[in-house]
Amino acid sequence: MIEISHLTYDYPGRRALDDVSVTIDPLTITALVGPNGAGKSTLLRLCAALDRPYLGTVRVNGLDVHDDPRAAHRCMGVLPDFFGLYDDLTVQQCLQYRARAQGVPAEQVETALRRATERLDLTDRLRDKAGTLSRGLRQRLAIAQAIIHEPKVLMLDEPASGLDPEARIALAQVLRRLRDEGMTIIVSSHILAELEDYSTHMLIIRDGRIVEFTPIGAAARQQGRQQIRVTLAHDDTRLTELLQKIPEVAVLEANATMAVVDVIDDADLRVGLLRHLVAAGLPVIEFAPERFGLQDAYLSHVHLPPAAVGIASTAKSPEGKLA
């Protein structure tokens, strides 16, 4: 859906993006994360054809966005962090204007307006001026504007900043629903906990380069792997040794009290693994899927070196298959 190829962009004396290449699949929600100045906003601006790159291309739905920015804008929706609303226009006028500006034919404007306001629950606000709305409502109006032309791709920059918890939950629901209805979404945000609620993939960018692009949460499980945390009631030095002997298991982190392992997402395999540990006499008090959040994943890539989070070798001995 979005193909970014060798994207490079400079500011005076500084390379903001350095040979960035990534392909984002349709019907996904990608969390674009990274420290300040990493290049997130530049990447979004280039994807939205607000700037031209020095090198590289961005294709959205097969269309090179820098060859014909206007045509590309008609198949993408962008929500900037400042919302970009006309305070003196009513909600209805804002949406009518945006629909026409995005190329919706005049005879279809009312249908598009009705659909967008129903999706964002703005039906009873049509006559209110945008400037009189609360921040949460302004955000909903801004999203309604961004999707009124039914774009294939939606890009959001810090959509939840300044929202109360209720509005954030509502935002997560809206984004999940939009994805289910066929949109591919990229969200740039600093609020990792919020991104975790709805993102399917995480794209970490640092110093203008992609550090990691990986599925997370349910999407990661769909790829057939799962992480299991094993905790013992008291220290037992055999834990690491036992786990490393099992070929289906990759030990990610282990000591005498606990271990985190990566296994194929298969119920029988997990049953076998638990039975094996208990049969070996280990005092297992916890055996559960690891809640390895987006925040942990991000921090492991951005702030801490891999060794610090205890990622161990995944080399296995040939023996010790699960019973």
Add this chain to the structure above:
Amino acid sequence: MIGNPEFTRNIWLQLSWQRVLGAAVVIGTIYYASTFWGELGRDFASTGGKWLFHFVIGLWSTRRAADALAEEVGGNTWEVQRMSGLSAWEMAWGKLLGGTAYPWLCGFFCLALMDAGLLARGFPRNEILYGNASLVVSGLTAQAVSLSVALILLRKAQLRRRLMVTFAQVCGLLVYANSLFKDVVSLVNGAQEVNWYGHSYPATPFHLASLVVFGCWIWLGLYRLMRQELQYRNWPWAWLGFLAYVVAYIAGFKAGQGQPVTAMLVWPFIALVLLTYFSFLADPKDPVRYRWGFDALRSGDLGRALSLLPLWPISYLVTLLVGVALAVLLSSEPLPPGSEDWLRYVWSSIRPDPQVLVIAALLFLARDLLFLLLLNFGRWRERADLAGLVYLLIAYFPLAAILSFLGSYRLLAIVIPFDDHNAVMSFGPVIVEILVLGVLVQRRWQLRTTVGLSSRTA
């Protein structure tokens, strides 16, 4: 909704029925009052209507045109507009005519008041029509200038200050002032005919036609600036066309009158020098984009190189061609007697050779551009142009005047184009300045474009 959503949005914001009614009532009341005062009232209606139009369109609508963009930038809606599906042309005319819709409505009421007064005074209808057309075209051109200047300032990241909006307005106002200037000229010399390429044309239609063509160029420029802002590639052909038009238009006033070619080229040359300064000042002078352009050229991507090429090198090249042609021709075709008077007025104590002055002017133009470029590649880019112009003005006027008063004529060639009746002394100092500045610019440019970049493309 009318076809252009940007125009419609502006109409929603500008034309409420209360405002329309208010304007109609004010102008209607003035007209009604004037009908009670006989001849004085008719004079008042025609003159008052005209001056009200000047105020509303010249002063107010030019402000509105610049504000149409500044408000978008200030309200954080400009980026959203840039991400819409609106074309550059829709954006340009929708903003220009939509943003000034209310001043135009008031302006048309003022014209109606003026015309009613003129008709009552027995003025010929065709003169009234020409007058109206001239005012309307002046207004449209002035607004396009205001919006274009606002776009240029936006590209230079300088539109957020209100002073800059005022600057854009003043630029529009200066262009609008031609409608006042025309009146003054006809009052002073009463010229009814204009000689252009050997043909005589009635002054009023010629002025109107010139204004329309100039207005079309300005609108084209506005459209292309908008395209650039929307990240479309622009080729430099339109600017080349404009330069050619300016040369041809100005030369026409001397052509066909039995004068040498050199007489035809002097004023186009001066206009080209000014346009080179203008195109340089209008360019954001982004060192990174310059490097991209050079890289594209090196890799043989001529299309990309041309799209990244700033307009000022093109202007300088054309000025150079015309200047060299003028200098060469001057050796065989001296200027006719009297046409050098302005040179003698400037250099009253000596008799400069026009040929030397033309070459020196080309060299000093190069020096000034390099000097301004050096400042722009420095740390305070946003102040570079203004600071550089101040330094240059000091060099050209007070410093040159002080050297003249002190009798140090030999040193004048360091600061201004000067004929020392010796090629080395006339051109030597400025050539040295060009070489030194060239080296400094190249160093600073490299510093600005390579620090911190990876080795792959740096």
